[in-house]
Amino acid sequence: CCSETTPVNHRRSRTKFTQDQLKILIKAFDKNPYPGYATKQKLALEANTEESRIQIWFQNRRARHQKKSEPDEDLESSQDQDHLEEEIQSREDRRSRTNYTSLQLHALIEAFSNNPYPGFDSREQLAKEIGVPESRVQIWFQNRRSRFHAQRKSIEATQNGPSLSISCLIFPEPEQ
DNA sequence: GCTAATCTAATCACCTTCTAGGTGATTAGCACATTAGC
Numbered sequence: 726c727c728s729e730t731t732p733v734n735h736r737r738s739r740t741k742f743t744q745d746q747l748k749i750l751i752k753a754f755d756k757n758p759y760p761g762y763a764t765k766q767k768l769a770l771e772a773n774t775e776e777s778r779i780q781i782w783f784q785n786r787r788a789r790h791q792k793k794s795e796p797d798e799d800l801e802s803s804q805d806q807d808h809l810e811e812e813i814q815s816r817e818d819r820r821s822r823t824n825y826t827s828l829q830l831h832a833l834i835e836a837f838s839n840n841p842y843p844g845f846d847s848r849e850q851l852a853k854e855i856g857v858p859e860s861r862v863q864i865w866f867q868n869r870r871s872r873f874h875a876q877r878k879s880i881e882a883t884q885n886g887p888s889l890s891i892s893c894l895i896f897p898e899p900e901q
Numbered sequence: 902g903c904t905a906a907t908c909t910a911a912t913c914a915c916c917t918t919c920t921a922g923g924t925g926a927t928t929a930g931c932a933c934a935t936t937a938g939c
Contacts, residue, residue: 736905736906736907736936736937736938737905737906737907738905738906738938739904739905739906739937739938739939740905740906741905741939742905759927759928762926778905780927781905781906781907782904782905784927784928784929785904785905785906787928787929788929788930788933788934789903789904791929791930791931791933819913819914819915819925819926819927820925820926820927821915821925821926822914822915822916822924822925822926823925823926824916824925825925842907842908845906861925863907864925864926864927865924865925867907867908867909868924868925868926870908870909871908871909871910871911872923872924874909874910875910
Protein backbone atom coordinates (compact mmCIF):
# COMPACT_ATOMS: atom_id res chain seq x y z
CA CYS A 726 0.00 0.00 0.00
CA CYS A 727 3.03 2.28 0.39
CA SER A 728 4.69 3.77 -2.66
CA GLU A 729 8.40 3.57 -3.27
CA THR A 730 8.76 7.25 -4.09
CA THR A 731 10.79 7.99 -0.98
CA PRO A 732 12.14 11.54 -0.93
CA VAL A 733 15.56 12.37 0.39
CA ASN A 734 15.40 11.12 3.92
CA HIS A 735 17.82 13.43 5.65
CA ARG A 736 17.83 14.40 9.27
CA ARG A 737 17.63 17.97 10.39
CA SER A 738 21.14 19.37 10.54
CA ARG A 739 22.63 19.37 14.01
CA THR A 740 22.13 22.47 16.09
CA LYS A 741 25.36 23.82 17.52
CA PHE A 742 24.55 25.74 20.68
CA THR A 743 26.91 28.53 21.62
CA GLN A 744 28.33 28.89 25.13
CA ASP A 745 25.95 31.77 25.78
CA GLN A 746 22.95 29.70 24.66
CA LEU A 747 24.07 26.77 26.82
CA LYS A 748 24.45 29.07 29.80
CA ILE A 749 20.84 30.18 29.41
CA LEU A 750 19.56 26.63 28.96
CA ILE A 751 21.52 25.10 31.82
CA LYS A 752 20.41 27.84 34.19
CA ALA A 753 16.80 27.23 33.19
CA PHE A 754 17.22 23.46 33.50
CA ASP A 755 18.61 23.74 37.00
CA LYS A 756 15.62 25.84 37.93
CA ASN A 757 13.07 23.53 36.34
CA PRO A 758 13.85 20.50 34.16
CA TYR A 759 10.20 20.40 33.02
CA PRO A 760 9.47 23.85 31.64
CA GLY A 761 6.05 24.58 30.20
CA TYR A 762 5.40 25.82 26.71
CA ALA A 763 5.49 29.52 27.64
CA THR A 764 8.87 29.08 29.35
CA LYS A 765 10.25 27.18 26.39
CA GLN A 766 9.09 29.92 24.05
CA LYS A 767 10.69 32.53 26.28
CA LEU A 768 13.94 30.56 26.32
CA ALA A 769 13.81 30.19 22.55
CA LEU A 770 13.51 33.94 22.22
CA GLU A 771 16.27 34.55 24.72
CA ALA A 772 18.63 32.04 23.13
CA ASN A 773 17.60 33.00 19.61
CA THR A 774 16.57 29.52 18.54
CA GLU A 775 13.38 27.55 17.91
CA GLU A 776 11.11 26.31 20.67
CA SER A 777 11.28 22.80 19.23
CA ARG A 778 15.09 22.83 19.67
CA ILE A 779 14.61 23.87 23.30
CA GLN A 780 12.21 20.98 23.81
CA ILE A 781 14.68 18.46 22.36
CA TRP A 782 17.52 19.91 24.41
CA PHE A 783 15.52 19.49 27.63
CA GLN A 784 14.55 15.93 26.67
CA ASN A 785 18.17 14.96 26.06
CA ARG A 786 19.38 16.79 29.15
CA ARG A 787 16.84 15.03 31.37
CA ALA A 788 17.86 11.66 29.93
CA ARG A 789 21.55 12.32 30.61
CA HIS A 790 20.88 13.95 33.95
CA GLN A 791 18.85 11.01 35.23
CA LYS A 792 21.57 8.57 34.20
CA LYS A 793 24.22 10.47 36.10
CA SER A 794 22.33 11.33 39.29
CA GLU A 795 21.98 8.58 41.84
CA PRO A 796 18.90 8.60 44.05
CA ASP A 797 19.75 10.80 46.99
CA GLU A 798 17.52 10.27 49.98
CA ASP A 799 18.74 13.44 51.68
CA LEU A 800 17.40 15.60 48.93
CA GLU A 801 14.23 13.75 48.28
CA SER A 802 11.82 15.34 50.69
CA SER A 803 12.00 19.07 50.06
CA GLN A 804 13.49 19.17 46.58
CA ASP A 805 11.18 16.49 45.24
CA GLN A 806 8.26 18.44 46.55
CA ASP A 807 9.53 21.54 44.76
CA HIS A 808 10.04 19.62 41.53
CA LEU A 809 6.64 18.04 41.84
CA GLU A 810 5.03 21.42 42.18
CA GLU A 811 6.99 22.75 39.22
CA GLU A 812 6.08 19.71 37.18
CA ILE A 813 2.41 20.13 37.95
CA GLN A 814 2.71 23.78 37.02
CA SER A 815 4.42 22.94 33.75
CA ARG A 816 1.73 20.46 32.89
CA GLU A 817 -0.79 23.22 33.12
CA ASP A 818 1.28 25.07 30.61
CA ARG A 819 1.16 22.80 27.57
CA ARG A 820 1.17 23.96 24.00
CA SER A 821 -2.41 24.36 22.86
CA ARG A 822 -3.74 21.64 20.63
CA THR A 823 -3.29 22.03 16.90
CA ASN A 824 -6.64 21.70 15.17
CA TYR A 825 -6.10 20.44 11.65
CA THR A 826 -8.60 21.20 8.92
CA SER A 827 -9.87 18.35 6.75
CA LEU A 828 -7.67 19.60 3.91
CA GLN A 829 -4.57 19.61 6.12
CA LEU A 830 -5.41 16.12 7.39
CA HIS A 831 -5.92 14.89 3.86
CA ALA A 832 -2.46 16.14 2.90
CA LEU A 833 -0.89 14.56 6.00
CA ILE A 834 -2.57 11.21 5.44
CA GLU A 835 -1.59 11.15 1.79
CA ALA A 836 2.01 11.98 2.68
CA PHE A 837 1.98 9.26 5.34
CA SER A 838 0.78 6.65 2.86
CA ASN A 839 3.64 7.62 0.56
CA ASN A 840 6.28 7.64 3.29
CA PRO A 841 5.64 7.16 7.02
CA TYR A 842 9.22 8.24 7.84
CA PRO A 843 9.72 11.54 6.02
CA GLY A 844 13.05 13.28 6.40
CA PHE A 845 13.45 16.86 7.49
CA ASP A 846 13.18 18.33 3.98
CA SER A 847 9.96 16.45 3.25
CA ARG A 848 8.45 17.44 6.59
CA GLU A 849 9.35 21.05 6.06
CA GLN A 850 7.93 21.07 2.55
CA LEU A 851 4.71 19.50 3.75
CA ALA A 852 4.56 21.92 6.68
CA LYS A 853 4.83 24.84 4.27
CA GLU A 854 2.15 23.39 2.04
CA ILE A 855 -0.39 23.01 4.83
CA GLY A 856 0.71 26.04 6.85
CA VAL A 857 1.79 24.51 10.15
CA PRO A 858 5.22 24.38 11.84
CA GLU A 859 7.48 21.49 10.87
CA SER A 860 7.61 20.37 14.49
CA ARG A 861 3.81 19.77 14.42
CA VAL A 862 4.18 17.64 11.29
CA GLN A 863 6.86 15.59 13.03
CA ILE A 864 4.60 15.01 16.05
CA TRP A 865 1.68 14.11 13.81
CA PHE A 866 3.79 11.44 12.06
CA GLN A 867 5.03 10.09 15.41
CA ASN A 868 1.51 9.73 16.74
CA ARG A 869 0.25 8.27 13.48
CA ARG A 870 2.99 5.63 13.35
CA SER A 871 2.55 4.79 16.99
CA ARG A 872 -1.20 4.26 16.58
CA PHE A 873 -0.65 2.23 13.44
CA HIS A 874 1.71 -0.07 15.37
CA ALA A 875 -0.77 -0.36 18.24
CA GLN A 876 -3.65 -1.07 15.88
CA ARG A 877 -1.62 -3.71 14.07
CA LYS A 878 -0.70 -5.38 17.35
CA SER A 879 -4.28 -5.45 18.54
CA ILE A 880 -5.48 -6.97 15.25
CA GLU A 881 -2.71 -9.56 15.41
CA ALA A 882 -3.70 -10.40 18.95
CA THR A 883 -7.35 -10.95 18.05
CA GLN A 884 -6.49 -12.92 14.93
CA ASN A 885 -3.71 -14.82 16.68
CA GLY A 886 -1.01 -13.94 14.22
CA PRO A 887 -0.49 -11.76 11.15
CA SER A 888 -2.76 -12.13 8.17
CA LEU A 889 -3.42 -10.56 4.80
CA SER A 890 -6.20 -8.39 6.13
CA ILE A 891 -3.74 -6.18 7.97
CA SER A 892 -1.24 -5.84 5.19
CA CYS A 893 -2.13 -2.17 4.78
CA LEU A 894 -1.16 -1.51 8.38
CA ILE A 895 2.38 -2.57 7.71
CA PHE A 896 4.82 0.03 6.54
CA PRO A 897 8.57 -0.10 6.03
CA GLU A 898 10.85 0.65 8.94
CA PRO A 899 13.06 3.76 8.72
CA GLU A 900 16.07 3.48 6.49
CA GLN A 901 19.37 2.85 8.23
C1' DG B 902 33.02 10.40 22.42
C1' DC B 903 29.65 13.80 23.02
C1' DT B 904 25.20 15.04 22.10
C1' DA B 905 21.40 16.61 18.74
C1' DA B 906 18.01 14.17 16.29
C1' DT B 907 15.04 10.43 16.01
C1' DC B 908 12.40 6.46 17.29
C1' DT B 909 8.49 3.65 19.97
C1' DA B 910 5.35 3.18 23.64
C1' DA B 911 2.91 4.94 27.34
C1' DT B 912 0.50 8.55 29.21
C1' DC B 913 -1.66 13.09 29.84
C1' DA B 914 -5.15 16.37 28.49
C1' DC B 915 -8.56 18.22 25.91
C1' DC B 916 -12.61 18.00 22.80
C1' DT B 917 -16.80 16.01 21.18
C1' DT B 918 -20.44 14.40 23.01
C1' DC B 919 -22.31 11.42 26.59
C1' DT B 920 -18.82 8.35 29.03
C1' DA B 921 -15.75 6.79 26.07
C1' DG B 922 -13.20 7.40 22.04
C1' DG B 923 -10.15 10.25 19.16
C1' DT B 924 -6.06 12.61 18.94
C1' DG B 925 -2.41 16.31 19.79
C1' DA B 926 1.27 17.02 23.34
C1' DT B 927 4.60 15.27 26.47
C1' DT B 928 7.56 12.00 28.55
C1' DA B 929 10.87 8.05 29.34
C1' DG B 930 13.93 5.03 27.56
C1' DC B 931 16.64 0.75 33.20
C1' DA B 932 22.24 -4.91 32.50
C1' DC B 933 20.19 3.37 32.01
C1' DA B 934 16.28 3.85 24.07
C1' DT B 935 19.05 4.22 19.20
C1' DT B 936 21.21 6.76 15.33
C1' DA B 937 24.42 9.64 13.46
C1' DG B 938 27.03 14.28 12.71
C1' DC B 939 30.90 16.81 14.23
